[in-house]
Amino acid sequence: MTEHYQHRARKRFGQNFLHDAGVIHRILRAIHAREGERLVEIGPGQGALTEGLLGSGAQLDVVELDLDLIPILQGKFGQQANFRLNQGDALKFDFRQLSDAPHSLRVVGNLPYNISTPLIFHLLEHTGLIRDMHFMLQKEVVERLAAEPGGGDWGRLSIMVQYHCRVEHLFNVGPGAFNPPPKVDSAIVRLVPHEVLPHPARDHRLLEKVVREAFNQRRKTLRNTLKGLLDSGAIAAAGVDGSLRPEQLDLAAFVRLADRLAEQTSAG
Template sequence: MSDYQHRARKRFGQNFLHDAGVIDRILRAIHAKPGEQLVEIGPGQGALTEGLLGSGANLNVVELDLDLIPILQGKFAGHENFSLHQGDALKFDFARLSETPGSLRVVGNLPYNISTPLIFHLLDHARLIRDMHFMLQKEVVERLAAQPGGGDWGRLSIMVQYHCRVEHLFNVGPGAFNPAPKVDSAIVRLVPHEVLPHPARDHRLLENLVRQAFSQRRKTLRNTLKGMLDAQAIEAAEVDGSQRPEQLDLAAFVRLSDQLFARTEQA
């Protein structure tokens, strides 16, 4: 089966990267070294795979599309540092690949429809991950890297920045892909914090509170958090309940979450 017989599939959100200049720039940003543990999610036809293997790193690739498996096996099975896992990255247990904290380096050109749930799935394994380099829709990267006060600041920004340092590296135009998507893309680097800058007493509680706060982002916190925290508890967290959620920074959300934790403990 030749590379050219595989058509990109809409249901997998496939857009194959083919621009050699962009591929080289991504590989230089990752800067993989011999012996490192790399994980590539959705390698497609192997545009990045070849360069990653050439670094001498141990590469595990996770690919869902059964039609791509023989293509990838045909190209790369001869490399000792190549392992292929057919399956859904959203259900994949990354702890199978390494138990060592901070040892996995994750790479992927992620389809838009799975990018957010997949990032949240990987954050569950954050202690095992040294860094992540993803190609995403540009607007998703802007949300990941957003600061409080703007329309891009929301649940995704807060929960990813709770766990990671976010770097928007560079943008990639539609022409770098086949078929060309209708949107611009961007490369982002996520580096899990060795020590969380604002640790919450219960990060699941924080996630629920942030989700609730942004469920009606135009309303004030006093209104959106009504069922979780009363005005007194919001004030005790040193937060102004008349503000809208996008005006609060990560530290303020953690204070609110810790108030909720304390009140749940007392209940």
């Protein structure tokens, strides 16, 4: 006899399960998985997207942290040859164990809001392996990912993601598509790692450092926020006006600042 029981969404995992068939179909169409591809689904929940992804014939690895969901997922999909379940924390998961072929993994996830930003940063460390990523995120996070310089949404997340990836804000999803409904709107985003970086930095770790410092106090001028790393002369030598605020600079300008810091570090 098969057990039927409802798994209740857990607050501590930030779970909101997708149940709207129209939204599910639209996401699957955007992903457009095909036979022979390698897909990774992060946080499959009760398998709303999993079923359609498996139906494409693609090889699917799912990464799920919630132990209570493991038997549900195993019961629903465990018999399918193209399904493999990995119990664990996606923030610590080594995606290299799934594939070593460049640009071979397609990553998908309805991400819990509390881990979305750290998880995206974790995945950026594996961009050489990843062909594309499709995520359901809080709408305001997607707006930050896709932001352009000059506005309040432009910041560390926008810059570091756009350094590595092309960002497409595909469509928005209202709270009613989930159970329980979240208090915010959601959106689907597609991130495609650049084959050739548009603005390669000498050391992307130094770029991260410069961007983090610059936005620590985003209302202050660059001359003030970066004074622990670069003096006014070094900022000017990078072709940047030190009296600007960080949100006024584009990615290329931040890369020039990071390269200046790299020169300074190697000379020192």
